[in-house]
Amino acid sequence: MKEQLMASGRNIPDLYPHVDVWGFGIPLYLFIGGLAAGILLFAAYFYLKGKGDELPVTVKISTIIPPVIIALGLFFLVEDLHHKAYFWQLMTHFRIQSPMSWGAWVLTVVFVLSIIWPLTFMDDIIKFFEENGRKKWANSFVFINNIIEKTPVLPVVITWSEKNRKLLAGLLLFFGTILGIYTGILLSSMNARPLWNTAILGPIFLTSGISTGTAAIMWMSNNAKEKLMYSKIDFVLILTEIVLIVLMFLGMIWGGEVQVRTAEMFFGGEFTAVFWGIFVGMGLVVPAILEYMEMKGIHVPVAVPAFLVLAGGLLFRIIMVTAGQISTYLF
Amino acid sequence: MKKITRRDFIKISAAGGAALAMTDPILNWVPSFLKQDYTPLSEDKAERTPTVCEVCFWKCAGWVYKDKNGKIQKIIGNENDPHSMGRLCPRGTGGVGMFYDKDRLKNPMIRVGKPGSQKFKEVSWDEALDYVAKKVKEIGEKYGYESMALLDHGTTAHHFEHLFRSMGSENTAEPAIAQCLGAREAGFIHTYGSGLGSPEPVDIRNAKCVVFIGSHVGENMHNGVVQDVSYGIDHGLTIITVDPRFSTVASKSKYWLPIKPATDMALLLAWMHILIYEELYDKEYVEKYTYGFEQLKAHVRNYTPEWAAAKTDLPDDLIKKAAYEMAAASPAVAIHPGRHVAWYGDDTQRERAIAILNALLGAWGRKGGFYFPEKKVLPKYPIPHYPEPKWTWKDITHDKYKGAFTGVTNLLIDASLPENKSPYKIKGWFVVATNLIQSIPNKEKTLRAIQNLDLIVVVDTMPMEITGYADVILPESTYLERYDYLRSSRHKVPNVALRMPAVEPQYNTKPGWWIAREIGIRLGLKDYYPWETLEEVLDWQLKQVGSSLEELKKIGVKTFPKEEALYLAPGEDYEFNTNTGKIELYSTSLAEMGYDPMPKYKEHPQPQAGYYRLIYGRVPMHTFGRTTNNPNLNDLRDENHLWVNPKVAKILGLENDQEVWLKNQDGVVSTFPVKVRITERIRHDSVYLPHGFGHTASKLSRSYGKGGADWELTTKVALDDVTGGTGMRGNFVTILTENPHKNQEAES
Amino acid sequence: MRYAMAIDIKKCVGCADCVVACQTENNVPIGYARDWIIEKVEGLYPDLRLHFESQRCNHCDDAPCVRVCPTGASHIIEGGIVKVTHEECIGCGACIEACPYEARYFHPDGYVDKCTFCDHRTSQGDNPACVSVCPTHCMYFGDLDDPESPVSKILREREHYALAPEAGTKPNVFYVK
Numbered sequence A: 001m002k003e004q005l006m007a008s009g010r011n012i013p014d015l016y017p018h019v020d021v022w023g024f025g026i027p028l029y030l031f032i033g034g035l036a037a038g039i040l041l042f043a044a045y046f047y048l049k050g051k052g053d054e055l056p057v058t059v060k061i062s063t064i065i066p067p068v069i070i071a072l073g074l075f076f077l078v079e080d081l082h083h084k085a086y087f088w089q090l091m092t093h094f095r096i097q098s099p100m101s102w103g104a105w106v107l108t109v110v111f112v113l114s115i116i117w118p119l120t121f122m123d124d125i126i127k128f129f130e131e132n133g134r135k136k137w138a139n140s141f142v143f144i145n146n147i148i149e150k151t152p153v154l155p156v157v158i159t160w161s162e163k164n165r166k167l168l169a170g171l172l173l174f175f176g177t178i179l180g181i182y183t184g185i186l187l188s189s190m191n192a193r194p195l196w197n198t199a200i201l202g203p204i205f206l207t208s209g210i211s212t213g214t215a216a217i218m219w220m221s222n223n224a225k226e227k228l229m230y231s232k233i234d235f236v237l238i239l240t241e242i243v244l245i246v247l248m249f250l251g252m253i254w255g256g257e258v259q260v261r262t263a264e265m266f267f268g269g270e271f272t273a274v275f276w277g278i279f280v281g282m283g284l285v286v287p288a289i290l291e292y293m294e295m296k297g298i299h300v301p302v303a304v305p306a307f308l309v310l311a312g313g314l315l316f317r318i319i320m321v322t323a324g325q326i327s328t329y330l331f
Numbered sequence B: 001m002k003k004i005t006r007r008d009f010i011k012i013s014a015a016g017g018a019a020l021a022m023t024d025p026i027l028n029w030v031p032s033f034l035k036q037d038y039t040p041l042s043e044d045k046a047e048r049t050p051t052v053c054e055v056c057f058w059k060c061a062g063w064v065y066k067d068k069n070g071k072i073q074k075i076i077g078n079e080n081d082p083h084s085m086g087r088l089c090p091r092g093t094g095g096v097g098m099f100y101d102k103d104r105l106k107n108p109m110i111r112v113g114k115p116g117s118q119k120f121k122e123v124s125w126d127e128a129l130d131y132v133a134k135k136v137k138e139i140g141e142k143y144g145y146e147s148m149a150l151l152d153h154g155t156t157a158h159h160f161e162h163l164f165r166s167m168g169s170e171n172t173a174e175p176a177i178a179q180c181l182g183a184r185e186a187g188f189i190h191t192y193g194s195g196l197g198s199p200e201p202v203d204i205r206n207a208k209c210v211v212f213i214g215s216h217v218g219e220n221m222h223n224g225v226v227q228d229v230s231y232g233i234d235h236g237l238t239i240i241t242v243d244p245r246f247s248t249v250a251s252k253s254k255y256w257l258p259i260k261p262a263t264d265m266a267l268l269l270a271w272m273h274i275l276i277y278e279e280l281y282d283k284e285y286v287e288k289y290t291y292g293f294e295q296l297k298a299h300v301r302n303y304t305p306e307w308a309a310a311k312t313d314l315p316d317d318l319i320k321k322a323a324y325e326m327a328a329a330s331p332a333v334a335i336h337p338g339r340h341v342a343w344y345g346d347d348t349q350r351e352r353a354i355a356i357l358n359a360l361l362g363a364w365g366r367k368g369g370f371y372f373p374e375k376k377v378l379p380k381y382p383i384p385h386y387p388e389p390k391w392t393w394k395d396i397t398h399d400k401y402k403g404a405f406t407g408v409t410n411l412l413i414d415a416s417l418p419e420n421k422s423p424y425k426i427k428g429w430f431v432v433a434t435n436l437i438q439s440i441p442n443k444e445k446t447l448r449a450i451q452n453l454d455l456i457v458v459v460d461t462m463p464m465e466i467t468g469y470a471d472v473i474l475p476e477s478t479y480l481e482r483y484d485y486l487r488s489s490r491h492k493v494p495n496v497a498l499r500m501p502a503v504e505p506q507y508n509t510k511p512g513w514w515i516a517r518e519i520g521i522r523l524g525l526k527d528y529y530p531w532e533t534l535e536e537v538l539d540w541q542l543k544q545v546g547s548s549l550e551e552l553k554k555i556g557v558k559t560f561p562k563e564e565a566l567y568l569a570p571g572e573d574y575e576f577n578t579n580t581g582k583i584e585l586y587s588t589s590l591a592e593m594g595y596d597p598m599p600k601y602k603e604h605p606q607p608q609a610g611y612y613r614l615i616y617g618r619v620p621m622h623t624f625g626r627t628t629n630n631p632n633l634n635d636l637r638d639e640n641h642l643w644v645n646p647k648v649a650k651i652l653g654l655e656n657d658q659e660v661w662l663k664n665q666d667g668v669v670s671t672f673p674v675k676v677r678i679t680e681r682i683r684h685d686s687v688y689l690p691h692g693f694g695h696t697a698s699k700l701s702r703s704y705g706k707g708g709a710d711w712e713l714t715t716k717v718a719l720d721d722v723t724g725g726t727g728m729r730g731n732f733v734t735i736l737t738e739n740p741h742k743n744q745e746a747e748s
Numbered sequence C: 001m002r003y004a005m006a007i008d009i010k011k012c013v014g015c016a017d018c019v020v021a022c023q024t025e026n027n028v029p030i031g032y033a034r035d036w037i038i039e040k041v042e043g044l045y046p047d048l049r050l051h052f053e054s055q056r057c058n059h060c061d062d063a064p065c066v067r068v069c070p071t072g073a074s075h076i077i078e079g080g081i082v083k084v085t086h087e088e089c090i091g092c093g094a095c096i097e098a099c100p101y102e103a104r105y106f107h108p109d110g111y112v113d114k115c116t117f118c119d120h121r122t123s124q125g126d127n128p129a130c131v132s133v134c135p136t137h138c139m140y141f142g143d144l145d146d147p148e149s150p151v152s153k154i155l156r157e158r159e160h161y162a163l164a165p166e167a168g169t170k171p172n173v174f175y176v177k
């Protein structure tokens, strides 16, 4: 028999019985980062390919989401800090080795870009909502537009940006990719948690992030061709994600004692049902099947797979953050 | 050496890497009040005052350091102190919490309304002291001052002992004797003509082998012993531990003897048998210094290791191996006498057996065995003779317990009971620095005695259980806020140590010497207090030995040259303080009193099916119940666990951390639940509960209701027939998994 | 200079003096701790082994906590001591997540706090508070680059181990067997 106990009573709930300093904020923040990156990457990519008019939702309309959710993400980021009065220290330092640092910077840069991008398409956006009978939405954007025109600098910036959209798209492509990868690197930079201590986490998060982006665009789109295209893309992304997840677990099972104990949380342990049943089942396999049906011409309401992918993406991040904090080298 | 630290490196790369990075001062707008002063204390600049620790009775000398604001920051050991050797134990280090505890007693209080009412009112010191004096006078005039009893412990006790002697009562007793080391002292007195005292003069530093019998060093944090044993581990000391539990020191031992509880005497007798019959004892020593060897030899003939193996549940070869180990180390070997020895009722005899074994091994007065300690005697401040009491504790003790050498707490309690028909009646108590409810077994009896008193005064620092039964509560300042008498102990080097206030008394508390003196003056005993402050007394005493209070304030501890030898010289003639002048293997003094002159094996009850023996002990970070509410120490351990062997857990279906209740053989049920710890570290016939937890006094905000209380379940007592001490290890409990108080709660 | 600590588990009794001493020395608030004691028991009655480990920040050579800190609040000073500048810490928790030893905690004031190897004492040539109080003298502190330092000596003479070396942080607190 082996017994191990804390003999000096160290009642710090953040640390015992396991580390618990990152609650809901961080997974949500990671989700938002991935989703925003996904949407922006598609917008920039298809704009550069000259498909701005062919895929209006991708390039123009869906890009109203990122600035809103990134603002939310930044709010959660600050909200999660324990020493809030000092949050500005984040912006007075840039530390290349710290994903937290460059993540915050990248998110800030992307935030600025993501605000400017849809502003250069204001007319298209208003038109899109009017055509689709969303009077209220259209009016709101008219209202925003009026305010912007009254500000001193913004109109100049927007006019300049409209002329330099290619440059803007290039920047988005670059920073969006970093943002996507960052959401995976953040966790895997933490040596301490065996679950996170794997290089495969970055690609998984990037794939999953783009997949959620795909789902969001698919959901918003009013264009059958666009929808079908995204079904196809997402199908491939989901398959990739599943393969990567399998590889991740194989790596753990073939690893040392610590990794095996970590994997046990997902094979018979407390995360087995949520991970395999809800996340992999409902968040990956079911939407993949529905998308496959869509591809085969069997019509399904696109909102269903889109919602499942989005919810699955968030759940995946919650599980990874929670389980990661439980996994430990100490035993 | 290249002095580029990682920080420089990162800063440089960050600056080079991003033009965005700004320098700190520009944005460093945080107002200064938000910033705290984190500069840690620098010892050489800080103010320090000497102290003597009062968290337990080892009495280590140390230094109290104060921070810039004059607040107590920390306490550390005094390098020149033989008790602490510069290092305090966790309780001593955490002593700051005694001072900072917000639950402390803050004002004098008097019970209002009918006797037994639950209402107290805060009063001024004058009112409280006048009331106490009036009541004491009433008792004195009606029954004689002999009817006042003092139950005490610790340094403050001296002030009240003086008060009691001055008023004509010698009815004083400490639970630190009858519930603790009384039987040990008696056992050694009847062997060597002298007791051991504290610190015990065991020469562990020079020993090759030391044996601990239920003495759980490392959990029992008596500082000197712990440091000595640790020193020994580094210097090839062999440790043997006899304990039904795999104690901390057992884990550091060459041999652990997991004895069946209550059978230690069989083991000790068998060891004598082996040493004598295999001729492993120190022949020269035994010949020269002892009396009664032949009688002992005959006496232990049948106590063979095989016989003992059956009694003790130990393999006979383990018993033998341990004996050979001791013999090989002789005379640099000591069978440690332990300290809390009130176990099974034949405790003086068990300690006698230990004393005899040490004599057979030639350990007494030998390097690596027991040394001869020496004390610096401080002259007493001149005062008139104390009045001669008409009767004393001896009159209520010696007809039955002839070997008692001081008052016996439980017998003073008996003398306070309504059924006491003898002429010697106790009518009033002073309870000073002892929590009788937790420390004296059979709480129900103590409470009956309390109900029968005309007065009970409690002098304490904390709102402990006992304060709830007081008529008057007098809040004493903690040891960090007061002077006390000098510590002058028996040790390898004679020494004295000073305790002085590091800070002014907090709240409306007063030092013990002041309280006792004020009562004395109110009782018309001014002649016994020819001084105004204790400082005068201390300074006078120190000047008699060539020092001064001023000097002691600077150095804390003063050592004096040794005048007697530490060990017996080879072949030295030595007269022991016994009837025969020898070490009495056969005790003539015990025989005179009608007790067994040599220890015999006696069967003690073993638990019936479904019951487990309740054994208890210490956790290293607490002293009994006195520290469980101390914020710093409570932080280290806020509850105890009930240790249960995995086999027992399996039978009862227990899980780790499951809450259970205990019921003892007399049907007494624990008030609070205790969590289970399933561990191989204990035998299957016993459960273990560290003492001091499970406080029922609700004003102890941190420790109230936390953990299990061994003391509630200690209702069966086996009185030591020589000293009257209370053997408390014969209680058996059964484990309840359902809350036995559920129905009562619903009813009330 | 490379500071390190070695703790002799043969002598440690798990008394937690090192924990209280740290608390009073460094004003660690009640309820928190920079060091703590783990009890480890192995075997079956009566063939048992037991030891205690006084644990704290390992002042790792390859400290992930420093790497992940976005502000540089976590940094390394002379002697390889890993420290946190309270006024630079935003309380993001990244370093807590990155430390395999659970050595860091959020101070109630919000910033992250941890063992400093008592640099205010060690820079003066004194031992850390925990080492200087330990009643069993089982803790050794010193400079690994100095072969004569107490810690170098004991590590040279005795078998020892570090905690979770597989986490790859190169810890500097050793347990001597």
Ligand SMILES: Nc1nc2c(c(=O)[nH]1)N[C@H]1C(S)=C(S)[C@@H](COP(=O)(O)OP(=O)(O)OC[C@H]3O[C@@H](n4cnc5c(=O)[nH]c(N)nc54)[C@H](O)[C@@H]3O)O[C@H]1N2
Pocket (backbone or CB within 6 Å): B054, B152, B153, B154, B156, B175, B176, B177, B179, B180, B181, B339, B340, B432, B433, B434, B435, B436, B438, B439, B440, B441, B459, B460, B461, B462, B464, B476, B477, B478, B479, B512, B616, B617, B623, B624, B625, B626, B691, B710, B711, B714, B728
């Ligand atoms: N069930 C059980 N009973 C036991 C024991 C056991 O292990 N189990 N152990 C026995 C032993 S070995 C002993 S020595 C005794 C000890 O028994 P006690 O002498 O009762 O010792 P403590 O429990 O420490 O209680 C000390 C009391 O003194 C108070 N006090 C602390 N400091 C001061 C001070 O400076 N001034 C004043 N006025 N009061 C102060 C505390 O608040 C507390 O109320 O208990 C014995 N009884």
Ligand SMILES: Nc1nc2c(c(=O)[nH]1)N[C@H]1C(S)=C(S)[C@@H](COP(=O)(O)OP(=O)(O)OC[C@H]3O[C@@H](n4cnc5c(=O)[nH]c(N)nc54)[C@H](O)[C@@H]3O)O[C@H]1N2
Pocket (backbone or CB within 6 Å): B056, B057, B180, B181, B213, B214, B215, B216, B217, B219, B220, B221, B222, B242, B243, B244, B245, B247, B259, B260, B261, B262, B263, B264, B338, B339, B340, B341, B615, B616, B617, B618, B619, B620, B621, B622, B623, B624, B729
């Ligand atoms: N941390 C701390 N240290 C203390 C104290 C404290 O309160 N806290 N109190 C001090 C005081 S006043 C005293 S008197 C001492 C007491 O300390 P000790 O004299 O060392 O110990 P005891 O309390 O007598 O014994 C406890 C041990 O006896 C074992 N035991 C139980 N039954 C038996 C048995 O039948 N046979 C044998 N061989 N062993 C048995 C238990 O398993 C336990 O390990 O501690 C002192 N040191």
Ligand code: SF4
Pocket (backbone or CB within 6 Å): B053, B054, B055, B056, B057, B058, B059, B060, B084, B087, B088, B089, B090, B091, B092, B093, B221, B222, B223, B224
């Ligand atoms: S052994 Fe510990 S509690 Fe007892 S006097 Fe010494 S330092 Fe104080």
Ligand code: SF4
Pocket (backbone or CB within 6 Å): C007, C011, C012, C013, C014, C015, C016, C017, C018, C019, C037, C052, C054, C133, C134, C135, C136, C137, C138, C139
């Ligand atoms: S103070 Fe020393 S003996 Fe006590 S727990 Fe800490 S390291 Fe161990």
Ligand code: SF4
Pocket (backbone or CB within 6 Å): C056, C057, C058, C059, C060, C063, C064, C065, C066, C082, C098, C099, C100, C101, C102, C103, C104, C114, C169
């Ligand atoms: S133990 Fe943890 S906090 Fe300390 S240096 Fe290593 S990683 Fe950092």
Ligand code: SF4
Pocket (backbone or CB within 6 Å): C068, C069, C070, C071, C072, C073, C074, C084, C088, C089, C090, C091, C092, C093, C094, C095, C096, C111, C112
């Ligand atoms: S919590 Fe503070 S010290 Fe830790 S990584 Fe964040 S900013 Fe750095």
Ligand code: SF4
Pocket (backbone or CB within 6 Å): C021, C022, C023, C025, C026, C034, C035, C056, C114, C115, C116, C117, C118, C128, C129, C130, C131
């Ligand atoms: S080295 Fe100092 S800060 Fe670190 S645990 Fe020891 S006392 Fe605390």
Ligand SMILES: [Mo]
Pocket (backbone or CB within 6 Å): B176, B179, B180, B181, B339, B340
């Ligand atoms: Mo005691």
